[in-house]
Amino acid sequence: MALRAIASRKTLAALGSGLRAQARLATTAAAAAASRGLVTFSLPDLPYDYGALEPAVSAEIMQLHHQKHHQSYVTNYNKALEQLEDAVARDDAPAVVKLQSAIKFNGGGHINHSIFWKNLAPIHEGGGEPPKGSLGWAIDADFGSWEAFVQKMNAEGAALQGSGWVWLGLDKEFKKLVVETTANQDPLVTKGADLVPLIGIDVWEHAYYLQYKNAKPDYLKNIWKVIDWKYASEVYEKECR
């Protein structure tokens, strides 16, 4: 039963346009796990070059962020899921509970970063363009104006202490847009079961430190130049049909 829930989460990684999930796990352990029928997750490819988001986000950061940080979340997530399967199989309830924080952290990291890559695009491919259509009108309706929305996101992101994410989410039940923050790698659903993430901005230090050092507000101001709204509009339209 738990495995079926895990398998459906893989579709989240496959959503959106132009992402090919290549199998990067070449280790024998992962191959063995796969042969046992356990679903393993893999690092999604970026639909743009590491340097394509310059000067808003440097190539060095993009490469480290994708190849080191996101990859380690994926690897550890798979490891935790394998350990979970073992613990469930041998009826070890304390071990199952103990693994939850690792699953939440690494799984959340994989989910959040997968959404994040889809939220970014080079300027010549539409990055930085405010949304049009129903999502654009909804932002004006729920926040007053585009500027007010951006300012709210930046204020919440700057005020967040430690590591976390700032989100534009859709409350499915009330069909309202909300700005929320989550700590560490908690996915947006931890703030409300009805919340669907549309845009997420990583405010962990690794997301900006090499370029902006401790000037987090500068990072938040500049990242809007490469925020892409195609994925967010698709999700919004699907939920609000």
Place this chain on the structure above:
Amino acid sequence: MGSFSLHSSCLAKPTLRWSNDCFQNLNSLKLPALQRRPNFHSRKASKVLAFYGLKSPPYKLDALEPYMSKRLLETHWGEHQRGYVEGLNKELEKNDILYGYTLDELVKVTYNNGNPLPEFNNAAQVWNHDFFWESMQPGGGGMPELGLLQQIEKDFGSFTNFKEKFIEAALSLFGSGWVWLVLKRREKRLEVVKTSNAVNPIVWDDIPLISLDVWEHAYYQDYKNDRGKYVNAFMNHLVSWHVVTARIIRAEAFVNLGEPKIPVA
């Protein structure tokens, strides 16, 4: 821990805590500084100078090379910690109740038993970073000696075991935070403790002996995402056992670590 309070607005603000006859008395005093002057109400006279200061590490910024580069220290101490100090001073300017505490007391008061006030983050981060710089020295690492080593062996089994536990805590801390070696006051033993964001063991009345900053800004410029390499460099080359020994000697004035040697009659 390197704090000073200078609140010059107390001298000039007319309505704050001064009664009318105080003003009369002031005017009859011969001390010119305290007499009412024509510019009594000027903003300049009531400007607060500072509450807390940025304390320098006990070594030059390039002294910890190659394990912690000068560039990283310049950013970490000069920009991050300075930002915390200035942020704290700005917040305290608006808040009369929190005026007059030492930094230790301010951290405990603003922690507010788990429901931290907005000033906690800045106050605790200033405290934590002061403690962190003092926990390191050029040519550090190696092993503790004498009584400290005995206490570590008593509470962890062996020094290697303690080191492993400390490193494991640093690697398993999700997000931002600190790793500490503390002397627990009630249990009267040493323990490795991880805290998130700015939390500090003094809020639980324990006595910290070592602190290690595992916020990403503490190592990213030198080690990128390799937290393990950073923690190992800290343990093997940076941690100052001399300082830890001094701290535990002081702690023994508050916590009785020995068994009383009561002679059997």
